Amino acid sequence: MSRVAAAADATPARARGLARVRTGALTTHLLSLLVLLLWMAVSYVLPDYLMPSPWVVARQVARQLTTPAFLVHAGLSVWHITASIAVAMVMGMALALLSHFVPATRLAINGRLNPFLSSFSTVGWIFLSIIWFGVNEVTVIFVVAATLLPFSLSNLRAGLQELDRETIEMSRSFSRSRLKVVAMVLAPLMVPYIFATLRICLGVAWKVVLTAELFGGTSGLGYLIARARADFDTVAIFAMIVIIVMFVYLSDKFLIEPIQLRLRRNYAIS
Amino acid sequence: MRSAEGRARAWWSTSFSERLIADGLVLLALAGWFVMSRSMPSYLFPDIPAVARAMASLLFDPAFATHTAASVGRIVLSITLALLLGGVLALIPRYVPAANEFIHERVKPVLNSFPSVGWALLGSIWFGVSDLAVIFIQVAILAPFALINISEGLREMDADNQEMAHSFSRRRTSIFTLVIFPMLYPYIVAALRIAYGVAWKVSLVSELFGAQTGLGYLLMDAQGKGRIDLVFAICLAIVVFYVVGEKLIVDPLSRRYRGGQ
Numbered sequence: 001m002s003r004v005a006a007a008a009d010a011t012p013a014r015a016r017g018l019a020r021v022r023t024g025a026l027t028t029h030l031l032s033l034l035v036l037l038l039w040m041a042v043s044y045v046l047p048d049y050l051m052p053s054p055w056v057v058a059r060q061v062a063r064q065l066t067t068p069a070f071l072v073h074a075g076l077s078v079w080h081i082t083a084s085i086a087v088a089m090v091m092g093m094a095l096a097l098l099s100h101f102v103p104a105t106r107l108a109i110n111g112r113l114n115p116f117l118s119s120f121s122t123v124g125w126i127f128l129s130i131i132w133f134g135v136n137e138v139t140v141i142f143v144v145a146a147t148l149l150p151f152s153l154s155n156l157r158a159g160l161q162e163l164d165r166e167t168i169e170m171s172r173s174f175s176r177s178r179l180k181v182v183a184m185v186l187a188p189l190m191v192p193y194i195f196a197t198l199r200i201c202l203g204v205a206w207k208v209v210l211t212a213e214l215f216g217g218t219s220g221l222g223y224l225i226a227r228a229r230a231d232f233d234t235v236a237i238f239a240m241i242v243i244i245v246m247f248v249y250l251s252d253k254f255l256i257e258p259i260q261l262r263l264r265r266n267y268a269i270s
Numbered sequence: 271m272r273s274a275e276g277r278a279r280a281w282w283s284t285s286f287s288e289r290l291i292a293d294g295l296v297l298l299a300l301a302g303w304f305v306m307s308r309s310m311p312s313y314l315f316p317d318i319p320a321v322a323r324a325m326a327s328l329l330f331d332p333a334f335a336t337h338t339a340a341s342v343g344r345i346v347l348s349i350t351l352a353l354l355l356g357g358v359l360a361l362i363p364r365y366v367p368a369a370n371e372f373i374h375e376r377v378k379p380v381l382n383s384f385p386s387v388g389w390a391l392l393g394s395i396w397f398g399v400s401d402l403a404v405i406f407i408q409v410a411i412l413a414p415f416a417l418i419n420i421s422e423g424l425r426e427m428d429a430d431n432q433e434m435a436h437s438f439s440r441r442r443t444s445i446f447t448l449v450i451f452p453m454l455y456p457y458i459v460a461a462l463r464i465a466y467g468v469a470w471k472v473s474l475v476s477e478l479f480g481a482q483t484g485l486g487y488l489l490m491d492a493q494g495k496g497r498i499d500l501v502f503a504i505c506l507a508i509v510v511f512y513v514v515g516e517k518l519i520v521d522p523l524s525r526r527y528r529g530g531q
Binding site for chain 1: 291371385387508517
């Protein structure tokens, strides 16, 4: 909107745009600083167990990041996420392909199974699987995979629908073998959609895995949060939240976004 | 969504076998449940009538219905507040362009990657066990969805239309109510739809930590007392509430916009 206004103006838009970028960055840093100052001010008034100061939290972050036990639990969380995303992707893909190629199952999968799964609450899965499997890794992975399945199913299905019909028709004219068409044409065409689905799953998985580990796990960051909560260790809770926010933000910005950008360029998707 | 006529046509055009398989799947699931409840002890897998009775009690037994009402009330209030908060955050860069980067590069990513359990714990630490804690937790979790959708709407907005609006009136309030808000409406409804779906799931988490009432509290209580039929009933009741609310409230709201087009 502001860009439109600048372009409509007769004054050298470029110089003004640059100036705007610079004031924008300045305001951003100032506002971020303001938030930090506000946090400090509040932490002076309130006791540590309600609102620890940024310095205490920063020290705790550093301490936790250098503690081997913490890193092991973080690694276990990553393992839970990886395993459940793999399960959800494979099942989602199988169901999406089934509903795509066997039209008779379309309503059953997209009209019955998917709405049911997507409206089933995560906490419901947690409580049911604690009853069925007990408090262990199986529960954590089951809960996260069950929560992710509707996401992967809907997104992969959308990807299959978006695929270029003409390309597939052409591939059919080259070969009637369905397996060949899937392996050589469909699968490569699906790569960007699969990746986009992975990204969505990853974002959801991070949030869900903590809840699942907190109630139904014996390892992972969610378990550590549950322990910190039992000890009323607010500083540790703050530190873990900061670490998780940082990790998710950095991995999204420096790992996933570049890959997606590259895929988009290679596949010429806008 | 689709009009009634379109839906009827879709219903007729879905093949007989498709409906057979879909309804067969539901029957198969019920049959599977029946077999499981027969072969497994009732504390692992309750039978269908017990769960149906428990579901009915959630609505009609006053002792349980108050919990249901508490959850519904909180969800309505938190969605409203989250949409307002997300809308205000999304609108700030429009009127204060310098804040654009702060909102989209700082506030949004932090809110977006903040774990819900983190909000749940902070809410219960700050506000104790209270309605305020539950509503704080839900609003904090829902706000980024509203922010993302409404700012997407603002980005897609037609610049020509706005220029025209400017040429008719310089008054910001009338431009907002007559041009910007109607153009944003579909995005607000989209935000509402997403927030509504997330809210039902999140309400349980927030009530587990911050409440003495509500379905989340009831769920924990039921599990503690070994009332597995009630645990099943609450899980299924939420699926039903979700679908009913979407059909009765969210769908009509989004159709209303279509009608005006």
